[in-house]
Amino acid sequence: MHRILVINPGSTSTKVAFYEEEKLLWSTTVSYKKEELSRFERILDQFEMRRKDIEKIIQGKNLDFKSLSAVVGRGGPFKPLESGTYKVSDKLLYDVKTGNVQADHISNIGVLLAHEIAEKAGVSAFFVDPVSVDEFEPVARISGIPELERKSLLHALNVKATAYKAAKDLGKSLSELNLIVAHLGGGISICPIRKGRIVDVNNANEGGPFSPERAGSLPVSSLVKLCYSEKFTYPEMKRRIVGNGGLVAYLETNDIREVEKRIAEGDKKAKLIYQAMAYQIAKEIGSMAAVLSGEIDAILLTGGAAHSSMLTAWIKEKVSFLGPIYIYPGENEMEALAMGVLRVLKGEEQLKEY
Amino acid sequence: MDKSYLILVINPGSTSTKIALYKNEKELFSTSIFHSTDELNQFKRISDQKEFRLQLVEKTLEENNISLNTIDGVVGRGGLVRPIPGGTYLVNEKMIKDLQKAEWGEHASNLGGIIAFGLGKQIGVPAYIVDPVVVDEMEPVARISGLPELERRSIFHALNQKSVARRAAHEMGKEYNEINLIVAHLGGGISVGCHRKGKVIDVNNALNGDGPFSPERAGGVPAGQLIELCFSGKYTLQELKKRLVGQGGMVAYLGTNEMPKVKERIEKGDDKAALIYEAMVYQVAKEIGSCAAVLKGKVDGIVLSGGLVYGEKFVEMIRDRVDWIAEIFVFPGEKEMEALALGCLHVLEGKEKAKIY
Numbered sequence: 001m002h003r004i005l006v007i008n009p010g011s012t013s014t015k016v017a018f019y020e021e022e023k024l025l026w027s028t029t030v031s032y033k034k035e036e037l038s039r040f041e042r043i044l045d046q047f048e049m050r051r052k053d054i055e056k057i058i059q060g061k062n063l064d065f066k067s068l069s070a071v072v073g074r075g076g077p078f079k080p081l082e083s084g085t086y087k088v089s090d091k092l093l094y095d096v097k098t099g100n101v102q103a104d105h106i107s108n109i110g111v112l113l114a115h116e117i118a119e120k121a122g123v124s125a126f127f128v129d130p131v132s133v134d135e136f137e138p139v140a141r142i143s144g145i146p147e148l149e150r151k152s153l154l155h156a157l158n159v160k161a162t163a164y165k166a167a168k169d170l171g172k173s174l175s176e177l178n179l180i181v182a183h184l185g186g187g188i189s190i191c192p193i194r195k196g197r198i199v200d201v202n203n204a205n206e207g208g209p210f211s212p213e214r215a216g217s218l219p220v221s222s223l224v225k226l227c228y229s230e231k232f233t234y235p236e237m238k239r240r241i242v243g244n245g246g247l248v249a250y251l252e253t254n255d256i257r258e259v260e261k262r263i264a265e266g267d268k269k270a271k272l273i274y275q276a277m278a279y280q281i282a283k284e285i286g287s288m289a290a291v292l293s294g295e296i297d298a299i300l301l302t303g304g305a306a307h308s309s310m311l312t313a314w315i316k317e318k319v320s321f322l323g324p325i326y327i328y329p330g331e332n333e334m335e336a337l338a339m340g341v342l343r344v345l346k347g348e349e350q351l352k353e354y
Numbered sequence: 355m356d357k358s359y360l361i362l363v364i365n366p367g368s369t370s371t372k373i374a375l376y377k378n379e380k381e382l383f384s385t386s387i388f389h390s391t392d393e394l395n396q397f398k399r400i401s402d403q404k405e406f407r408l409q410l411v412e413k414t415l416e417e418n419n420i421s422l423n424t425i426d427g428v429v430g431r432g433g434l435v436r437p438i439p440g441g442t443y444l445v446n447e448k449m450i451k452d453l454q455k456a457e458w459g460e461h462a463s464n465l466g467g468i469i470a471f472g473l474g475k476q477i478g479v480p481a482y483i484v485d486p487v488v489v490d491e492m493e494p495v496a497r498i499s500g501l502p503e504l505e506r507r508s509i510f511h512a513l514n515q516k517s518v519a520r521r522a523a524h525e526m527g528k529e530y531n532e533i534n535l536i537v538a539h540l541g542g543g544i545s546v547g548c549h550r551k552g553k554v555i556d557v558n559n560a561l562n563g564d565g566p567f568s569p570e571r572a573g574g575v576p577a578g579q580l581i582e583l584c585f586s587g588k589y590t591l592q593e594l595k596k597r598l599v600g601q602g603g604m605v606a607y608l609g610t611n612e613m614p615k616v617k618e619r620i621e622k623g624d625d626k627a628a629l630i631y632e633a634m635v636y637q638v639a640k641e642i643g644s645c646a647a648v649l650k651g652k653v654d655g656i657v658l659s660g661g662l663v664y665g666e667k668f669v670e671m672i673r674d675r676v677d678w679i680a681e682i683f684v685f686p687g688e689k690e691m692e693a694l695a696l697g698c699l700h701v702l703e704g705k706e707k708a709k710i711y
Contacts, residue, residue, distance in 0.1 A: 142633035144563075144572030145597060145606045148579045206576035210500030218577050220563025222504045224594055227584030234585040241577055246500050276498035279648070286647025287640035294678030321651025 073114030075130025128340030161336035209280030215245030282318035430466030432486025484697030566637030572602030
């Protein structure tokens with residue numbers, strides 16, 4: 001019986017969950033106020049506070065450290081890595097502590113926390129499919145100017161977890177399938193997966209369809225003009241495309257339920273913008289179909305926005321000619337982390353080395 | 355016997371004026387008049403070059419014993435007029451006013467309509483322009499980007515795209531406006547258009563940087579990183595614009611925009627050249643795939659045209675990625691003069707009605 005503790009630090013909370021095999025036994029969340037966090041200069045400085053709170057939770061649940069089989073932490077924007085489940089190694093801990101990562105992000109301390117708890121339990125710590133999963137083919141890295149390389153950053157955890165679920169439902173192994181997975185959340189990632197490898201992705205912060213909060217691809221010359229217009233500072237411009245772009249920029253909300261409510265009330269602009277989002281998602285799926293030379297076993301729609309039947313119907317209308325479409329709404333990070341480790345513990349998947 | 359029409363075609367470029375005479379579909383004569391920078395620099399505005407170029411055209415026709423009286427119609431390259439649906443347009447006073455004032459931008463092609471109008475008046479025949487770059491048949495949904503202040507616009511190689519689309523329709527024995535096509539113009543700039551029943555409902559804007567990179571343009575690039583570059587202080591606005599259009603794409607990676615040179619390097623085993631060449635194909639294929647989604651997979655044909663298509667390998671590599679979508683038609687090169695002549699001919703023959711600007 002494998003017993004797995006899952007640790008997922010977010011910007012204002014830490015989620016902790018406990019799995020026995022596939023079964024969730026409990027999960028709980030510690031929330032932090034912004035003021036509480038603002039006293040820390042660096043994200044890494046939050047480690048002690050978060051560690052103590054996790055240990056309190058464990059004590060409160062009367063969980064015996066010795067009964068754990070493994071601890072898994074959310075992975076961060078580490079160096080580019082193949083997808084899969086990794087053991088937290090000394091090299092990784094060193095890289096995270098010394099800032100040798102692609103971005104400073106709270107998820108980076110997930111592995112530090114997992115490592116600390118695992119040490120106490122005398123078991124191994126793991127991480128699964130971080131955002132820096134990179135299985136690009138060389139051809140996908142080229143943009144249109146050398147100094148701006150296309151990079152693989154994506155919602156890899158949910159994308160891979162969804163791909164595994166679909167493979168199981170199709171009765172096939174992931175390594176024999178070609179899939180296009182669309183993660184539809186606050187950011188959108190559209191991934192062609194060839195025999196288990198994510199060979200391209202739009203990179204939600206840099207391009208592709210616009211999403212509830214991000215601008216996606218933009219007409220480049222106009223964007224450059226805007227940058228030089230002196231209307232915006234650099235941080236403002238960045239924020240304009242990630243955080244305040246997409247639906248927020250057009251409709252001042254990132255909540256698709258609110259958008260759908262407005263559409264139901266006859267708001268034509270809301271409808272046009274929402275349709276444009278579906279349109280761009282469909283176009284990105286079409287472009288990834290060309291990456292797979294049209295050999296597609298299934299298209300998977302996942303993430304929070306996949307709950308919307310309006311959005312998924314518009315997407316389906318445009319791309320159903322490419323192959324069967326399956327919808328796996330929502331995302332369950334805790335489960336995805338636990339399952340990633342379970343596959344390795346059961347010997348269904350090979351552990352990767354950082 | 356059907357009546358035959360003599361058509362004079364005027365195509366002003368930045369340093370030359372091309373002229374051609376067609377008898378129906380057949381070219382009887384064509385030549386290019388070159389203009390030195392000194393000659394053109396004496397004019398403050400492009401529209402001021404009208405008399406200068408017009409006189410040279412008249413002189414050239416005279417030298418070649420082409421009598422103006424025999425001509426049935428004059429057609430000029432369309433310039434920057436307001437966004438309009440595709441087709442052949444009668445040049446009228448209103449259009450001339452916009453072109454002269456450069457109301458929608460300065461470009462040498464603005465002289466096409468102006469010179470054609472001048473000659474037409476002189477001869478007493480109508481003057482036309484055909485499918486200018488500002489042809490705009492985009493659907494509202496295609497105009498949205500991800501930021502309201504940066505609207506997606508329809509500016510593309512409309513003349514060649516429409517002309518090869520009609521050719522493909524003809525080969526299929528169908529009318530252009532009853533089929534769906536994806537048309538890729540592959541030249542110094544690359545545009546891929548979704549043609550739905552004769553209308554280009556979406557197209558990447560090769561000038562404004564969206565879509566595949568081309569021999570000299572960067573196309574779409576990662577937006578966040580681009581913003582970083584803009585604020586890095588490394589480039590002035592002019593430099594960066596040039597880096598994206600003119601010095602972007604293949605030329606940025608390989609130092610040349612000439613395909614024969616790139617092919618030679620690939621043959622000699624230059625891996626980087628091979629990778630960049632493949633990446634260009636890859637991006638074109640992705641753009642074609644996205645058009646297929648716009649057309650909901652109902653695609654009657656994919657048409658590849660422009661200078662890059664002369665290479666068989668290029669076509670084969672695109673075919674590998676997209677031939678599952680639809681049959682592929684290949685029309686190498688770009689026949690602007692013929693496209694203009696045919697646009698005019700269809701109106702003179704009454705097959706198509708001239709549109710009014």
